[in-house]
Amino acid sequence: MRHPNHALAEQLASAGWRPPQLVAAVNALLGNDYLSRSTVSEWLHAGRVPREPLPAIVTQLLNEATGRSLPVSDLWPQTGLAPAWAVPADNGLDAIANSPSPAVALADDWIRHADRHQGRDRRRFTPVPPSALPSAPPICEAPAGPWTAIALAVTEQITCLPPGPTTLRFAHRQTVTFAETLADTAQDSDTAMALVRILTTAGNLARRAGAGGLAQRYHASSAILSRTPSRDGT
Structure with a gap:
């Protein structure tokens, strides 16, 4: 009963x-x-x-x-x-954007919620109205540092792969890897730009795969990071 x-x-x-x-x-x-x-x-x-x-x-x-x-x-x-839970795509983003170090908070958010065995985020992101999400400035075409160059090579691989579950898992694992790199290198402009490129490409992939909420989360994360000054002043 x-x-x-x-x-x-x-x-x-x-x-x-x-x-x-x-x-x-x-x-x-x-x-x-x-x-x-x-x-x-x-x-x-x-x-x-x-x-x-x-x-x-x-x-x-x-x-x-x-x-x-x-x-x-x-x-x-x-x-x-439950091993995964559903949250709106913008869940927690205001707190991240308004934290003392948004880039570090954003990287930690992806790292902390990673299911490394499954190659995905433990959360399932549900779509929200586009007006609820931050918009990103255009990616600056500055000379690529070593980490950005690696990210460019990775994003080219992702773009050439079919938009299925295996590619989504690969893109998520790259997101977590570059988030950890940003955390390890004190948020310099090169690692920040590398993560922006990975997030943007992963978002495009998720959109093509029909994962609208996940695509929004990737793109919103990229927008927050793009607007955050790096610690080396760029």
Whole structure:
């Protein structure tokens, strides 16, 4: 027998929301009529567990509304050990962009969430309205340093490969590798530009592969890094 979800009810109350507000917030992100009031009522009163990608999205929306940082497992323990979770493509980007060192925070974000065995990010990124994402300035065609030259060679390889799962995994592994290089080299302009190129190419690949949310995350990451001055002043 299923029981009411008191934890979800408490989070809604803390946010000052009723079910219609939650429905509106989810549908603004995922599309009109994606979620209905009756479904939220079943979550609250019958203990129904939302289908993916809703658990992480609902948790994120409520955390933003309340200023808390509750994990998905606090609302739905059945989903707490999932190997990947769904988040909006812009999840956490404001905090990264406004951190004391955005480039380092961005590199750490890709490194920390990497599933190295599977060759992918542990998160599944869901698309957001383009207006929610930062825009990137044109890539500066400055003389390539050694790391940028390596990145150019890698991006040429990625561009020539078919846009399937194997290539997506290869692109992700290159993203993590160049993120670690940026962290190891104190964020100089060469490693920063190298990572910008990898992120941009990986984003183009993800878009061609139909992974819209992942493409947005790559391109937004590239935009943040492109606008961040390097420590050598360039």
